[in-house]
Amino acid sequence: MTDLAEIEMIRDSARAFVPPGGDLVRIRGLRFGEAGFDPAIYRQMAEMGWLMLRLPEEEGGLGLGMRAYCALAAVLGAGLVPEPLIHANLAVRLLGAGVGDAVLAGTRIVLPAWQAGFDGLDLAAGVTGAAGGLSGEKRFVYQAAGADAFLVTGAEGGWLVEAGAEGVSLECEGTQDGGHFGSLRLAGVSAERIDLIDPAAALDEAALATSAYLLGVAETAFEMTLDYLRVRKQFDKPIGSFQSLQHRATDLKMQLALLRAGVDMAAGALDAGVDDARRSALVSQVKVRAADTAMLVAREAVQMHGAIGFTDEHDVGLFVRKAMTLANQFGSAAFHRRRFAAMQPYAAA
Amino acid sequence: MSLHSRNDIYAVMSDEEFRAQARAFIEANYPDIPRFSQKRLHFSQSKPWYMALARKGWVAPAWPVEHGGMGLSATKQLIWIEENERFGAARINDIGPVMLGPLLIQFGTDAQKAQFLPKILSGEHIWAQGYSEPNAGSDLAAVRTEAVLDGDEWVINGQKTWATLGNDANWIFILARTDKSVKKQAGISFILVPMDLPGVTVRPIENLEMHDEFCEVFFDDVRVPRENLVGAVNQGWTMAKALLGHERVFIGAPRLSSSALARLDLLARKVGVADDPAFQDRFTRLRLDVADLTALFETYIEKLRHGEAIGADVSIMKIFQSELYQRISEEMMAIGGATAALLEPFEHDPRLHAAGTYLMARPTTIFGGSNEVLRNVLARMVLDLPA
Numbered sequence: 046m047t048d049l050a051e052i053e054m055i056r057d058s059a060r061a062f063v064p065p066g067g068d069l070v071r072i073r074g075l076r077f078g079e080a081g082f083d084p085a086i087y088r089q090m091a092e093m094g095w096l097m098l099r100l101p102e103e104e105g106g107l108g109l110g111m112r113a114y115c116a117l118a119a120v121l122g123a124g125l126v127p128e129p130l131i132h133a134n135l136a137v138r139l140l141g142a143g144v145g146d147a148v149l150a151g152t153r154i155v156l157p158a159w160q161a162g163f164d165g166l167d168l169a170a171g172v173t174g175a176a177g178g179l180s181g182e183k184r185f186v187y188q189a190a191g192a193d194a195f196l197v198t199g200a201e202g203g204w205l206v207e208a209g210a211e212g213v214s215l216e217c218e219g220t221q222d223g224g225h226f227g228s229l230r231l232a233g234v235s236a237e238r239i240d241l242i243d244p245a246a247a248l249d250e251a252a253l254a255t256s257a258y259l260l261g262v263a264e265t266a267f268e269m270t271l272d273y274l275r276v277r278k279q280f281d282k283p284i285g286s287f288q289s290l291q292h293r294a295t296d297l298k299m300q301l302a303l304l305r306a307g308v309d310m311a312a313g314a315l316d317a318g319v320d321d322a323r324r325s326a327l328v329s330q331v332k333v334r335a336a337d338t339a340m341l342v343a344r345e346a347v348q349m350h351g352a353i354g355f356t357d358e359h360d361v362g363l364f365v366r367k368a369m370t371l372a373n374q375f376g377s378a379a380f381h382r383r384r385f386a387a388m389q390p391y392a393a394a
Numbered sequence: 395m396s397l398h399s400r401n402d403i404y405a406v407m408s409d410e411e412f413r414a415q416a417r418a419f420i421e422a423n424y425p426d427i428p429r430f431s432q433k434r435l436h437f438s439q440s441k442p443w444y445m446a447l448a449r450k451g452w453v454a455p456a457w458p459v460e461h462g463g464m465g466l467s468a469t470k471q472l473i474w475i476e477e478n479e480r481f482g483a484a485r486i487n488d489i490g491p492v493m494l495g496p497l498l499i500q501f502g503t504d505a506q507k508a509q510f511l512p513k514i515l516s517g518e519h520i521w522a523q524g525y526s527e528p529n530a531g532s533d534l535a536a537v538r539t540e541a542v543l544d545g546d547e548w549v550i551n552g553q554k555t556w557a558t559l560g561n562d563a564n565w566i567f568i569l570a571r572t573d574k575s576v577k578k579q580a581g582i583s584f585i586l587v588p589m590d591l592p593g594v595t596v597r598p599i600e601n602l603e604m605h606d607e608f609c610e611v612f613f614d615d616v617r618v619p620r621e622n623l624v625g626a627v628n629q630g631w632t633m634a635k636a637l638l639g640h641e642r643v644f645i646g647a648p649r650l651s652s653s654a655l656a657r658l659d660l661l662a663r664k665v666g667v668a669d670d671p672a673f674q675d676r677f678t679r680l681r682l683d684v685a686d687l688t689a690l691f692e693t694y695i696e697k698l699r700h701g702e703a704i705g706a707d708v709s710i711m712k713i714f715q716s717e718l719y720q721r722i723s724e725e726m727m728a729i730g731g732a733t734a735a736l737l738e739p740f741e742h743d744p745r746l747h748a749a750g751t752y753l754m755a756r757p758t759t760i761f762g763g764s765n766e767v768l769r770n771v772l773a774r775m776v777l778d779l780p781a
Contacts, residue, residue, distance in 0.1 A: 163731030185732035219737035
């Protein structure tokens with residue numbers, strides 16, 4: 046099968062499962078619940094192979110590239126899927142086939158606990174694995190309450206830590222999208238150190254997939270807003286007939302076109318193979334526009350909907366909250382601007 | 395005599411003395427209720443603060459002294475706002491003192507002034523504003539809620555929406571259609587309605603901050619006395635515009651932006667970007683915008699104090715303030731890192747809440763006239779550009 050056919054296939058199967066605009070009744074129902082997502086749906090997604098997309102075929106995975114992964118992520122974003130697939134995929138990517146069949150089948154959920162600081166992509170900080178066991182704290186673990194185990198990352202590898210193990214405590218606080226972040230505290234937890242597979246590349250891939258997810262969020266919020274501009278009447282006219290709103294809607298479309306092109310370009314380049322610095326620069330380039338565009342579309346979507354857009358009962362707010370929740374994940378726009386400049390110093394042609 | 399001596403108190407007091415007194419009063423009298431709350435407190439919670447202000451005679455800093463206000467100069471009004479912000483005092487249910495009071499002072503009959511102003515000052519009447527309707531938002535003059543005279547009573551039917559803290563109020567003022575045969579602006583009247591009457595129903599709407607700050611209010615054959623009309627029949631649009639002028643001065647006040655700036659500063663320290671030169675440049679730009687806005691605001695306060703009409707140019711201030719507030723909130727989201735995703739304030743400090751500030755800043759460009767409509771107004775009325 047050609048690459049393009051594979052990408053189309055995964056996009057079609059994803060759309061069959063997550064229709065454009067998604068099942069927002071389901072999304073609303075899961076908000077602010079304990080797990081923040083539905084483990085049964087998560088298992089069905091795993092059955093479609095969505096946790097083994099990137100795992101090489103010789104290790105039993107689908108061996109698909111970043112283009113296929115981003116195609117899937119964009120569909121998930123369009124449907125506001127709360128199941129933490131990008132995060133679970135990061136754990137699989139870091140551990141390889143050794144993660145175990147139950148994880149790939151979705152019956153055992155392993156989420157990465159990689160972050161300690163507020164921003165950036167440093168997965169080493171926060172914990173130490175001295176002789177007395179693993180100690181420290183990881184923060185902002187997305188949808189942590191639904192995890193059976195965590196892949197805790199440190200400077201020299203990782204540790205698989207069972208959620209219920211002795212010395213492990215988890216404290217959760219809600220995120221705007223109805224999910225949550227967990228703070229994972231570890232006090233002398235006994236766990237075996239595991240080698241992580243190319244962690245810098247793995248984080249870049251998660252950042253790129255998150256950008257694609259944000260593209261799906263922003264495109265859908267934009268479509269909803271265009272629909273509203275067509276039907277909402279004030280001053281006896283559809284408000285979409287007013288030139289100032291037409292210009293602003295056009296500006297949003299421009300940003301979305303740039304973002305989509307960036308996602309496709311970066312995913313293609315990663316699949317073709319680039320060196321580490323180039324890979325990081327490309328991913329930063331895309332994540333900057335993804336974060337900025339998703340936030341721009343979010344605020345314009347509220348503004349163009351008017352007061353109804355500020356109510357929780359209108360669905361456009363679900364997209365706004367998702368953009369707010371994910372814009373800074375795997376590095377904010379400011380972080381990625383700095384990293385881009387560092388990875389790819391400007392040289393006049 | 396007592397009124398005159400009170401007048402003298404604030405007029406002769408130096409600004410520094412007034413600031414010291416305001417600060418001391420707030421610190422000594424602020425009740426045991428939340429400070430620095432991003433969400434508006436409901437009256438059930440903030441009532442003790444309203445009552446403390448009422449006892450002191452400080453509910454209405456801007457009203458003239460002869461009506462029970464403080465008659466403060468523009469500078470002292472700003473000081474009062476600053477001291478409230480500094481302490482993090484909750485905003486009271488202020489539609490009565492800020493919106494209706496000045497309107498009644500200007501357009502009300504002596505009987506209306508005598509009936510309503512003291513009850514605003516005492517906290518007995520808590521007011522809501524019944525302006526927008528589902529199909530009359532930006533196009534406010536399209537209101538369809540109807541008032542029909544039946545003997546000595548107005549009979550009101552229709553629906554209002556976005557009534558801020560309407561679920562706290564016991565009175566509401568509404569724009570109602572009283573003549574359908576004329577141009578839409580020419581058939582509107584301004585009517586005062588008690589909310590405990592049969593036929594009035596309130597439905598709170600949860601906003602993006604998960605707060606029931608706004609309400610829908612339904613009127614089903616609600617009957618009020620004829621004398622609850624303010625001004626003349628079908629002159630409601632004149633009053634609506636005057637009131638919107640006041641509202642735009644209020645939304646244009648630097649209060650929201652300056653408190654957001656303080657939150658941004660705290661957050662920057664917390665997440666460790668305060669010393670980043672790129673951040674400092676952006677922060678200083680925002681800070682200077684707040685400083686210039688404050689200067690502009692003072693000119694409008696002076697106009698109000700001297701009873702001058704507020705012109706269409708007030709929208710300059712409303713647009714600038716609301717968009718500045720949003721820019722500050724967007725900077726909080728940009729620097730907040732993972733904390734920007736949180737539903738509740740970070741580490742339980744109500745000021746460390748990028749997402750809350752971001753969301754609360756959204757409607758300021760929508761209510762009080764959307765910024766799009768206000769730019770049209772400025773183009774037509776101030777720049778004199780063709781329609």
